[in-house]
Amino acid sequence: MSSARQQVLILHLTSGDLASPTVAWALYDGALEADAVQMQSGSELEPPYDSVLAAMRDGWRVFQASPLPERSAATGTGQLANEFWLERIVQTTGRQ
Amino acid sequence: MAVADARVLPKHQLLDVRQMAQFVLDGYLEFDDLIPDELNEAVYADQQRAVDEGGTKTEFRWHITDNPHGFYEYSGAVRQVHDLPGVQAVVQSLLGPGHVASHSALHVTAPRMQTAQQWHVDAGGRRQVRLPGVHPFSFDILTAYFAHDTPYEMGPTLVLPGSHMRSVLGPDLARYKNISGQKRLAGKAGRIVFMHEGLWHCAQTNETDQWRFMFKIRYNPRVPQRGLFDTDGWDSDEMRRFFRMNKGAHCLTGESSAVATERAAWWRYLCGADELVDPSGTGAHGDYA
Secondary structure, rough: OOOEEEEEEEEEEEOOOOOEEEEEEEEEEEOOOOOOOOOOOOOOOOOOOHHHHHHEEEEEOOEOOOOOHHHHHOOOOOOOOEEEEEEEEEEEEOOO | OOOOOOOOOOOOOOHHHHHHHHHHHHHHHEEEOOHHHHHHHHHHHHHOOOOEEEEEEEEHHHHHHHOOOOHHOOOOHHHHHHHHHHHHHHHHHHHOOEEEEEEEEEEEOOOEEEEEEEEOHHHHHHHHHOOOOOOOOOOEEEEEOOOEEEOEHOOEEEOOHHHHHHHEEEEHHHHOEEEEOOOOOOOOOOOOEEEOOOOOEEEEOOOOOOOEEEEEEEEEEOOOOOOOOOOOOOHHHHHHHHHHHHOOOOOOOOHHHHHHHHHHHHHHHOOOOOOOOOOOOOOOOOOHH
């Protein structure tokens, strides 16, 4: 019996343009079993997609984007900006 | 191992402006030739005695023993390594005389370890984020010493060059997994790396059948970190060109202008310049940003 599971892909781009290059990526895969290894820090050298638009063309749906960064001398630079959350629903046939 | 010898080393033994500029840009410096082979081998033998099938033996786990220097006290060889004139010259160039080793740790990764550490900054993050009143250009140093060969597949520490310029709290980086420019500190036995406290980093998976060891010391400064290295030539055309040509280095998501300006002010502070900003008062830094 198959079940729907969510995969979440987080992409950071060089700018707020969804076609700009990917500089950071993380995949959280709800279709993997609990004892499977998720994407690890430092595990890959090349991003899965060159941009958010490229991921959309492959079926990923954007469901959240970070606000445009508010930069000031007081706060300096911190976390990576231009963060986009994408999801894909996949069917699994494994354990429940 | 509390407060280090407060003697000031001769200038010619200290880091020069090229090395310090690279540290300012990247947030770390690597050296492959400071430690003789026989010391590396002796430390590696001590490290292998510090683990059993369960990992690090209890007496070397400082969170359990309440001893922040367990392996350092156990291994005479590792003490010799960190007392070497070449190693001390780097530490003194960055932190000044009389620096303090706040704690040390033997980091151990088991063979075939398939999960990596999460991205983080040590000690909760940059002090400027956590503590009011801390000087904006003060920093601690973390050493990462690899006594044995640590090729890429063995998963030596992963760092993100340039990330020391970002103000974050340490655990808040865990969402990230892979970032352009990330670099494993792979190298031959004897590699020692000196990292700014704000550098993003994490331990990596180990694809080999050997234990991986990394020994770390966190050093605190006791003096303002100005003019502590060989500053000859700090305002030369070569240095101006270096910062100008690297203005966008390590810029990931549009921070280039802000980072270049902060980097220029930090450089002037480190070098003991009279003015931290350009005399025009516009906030510009001429060729530095």
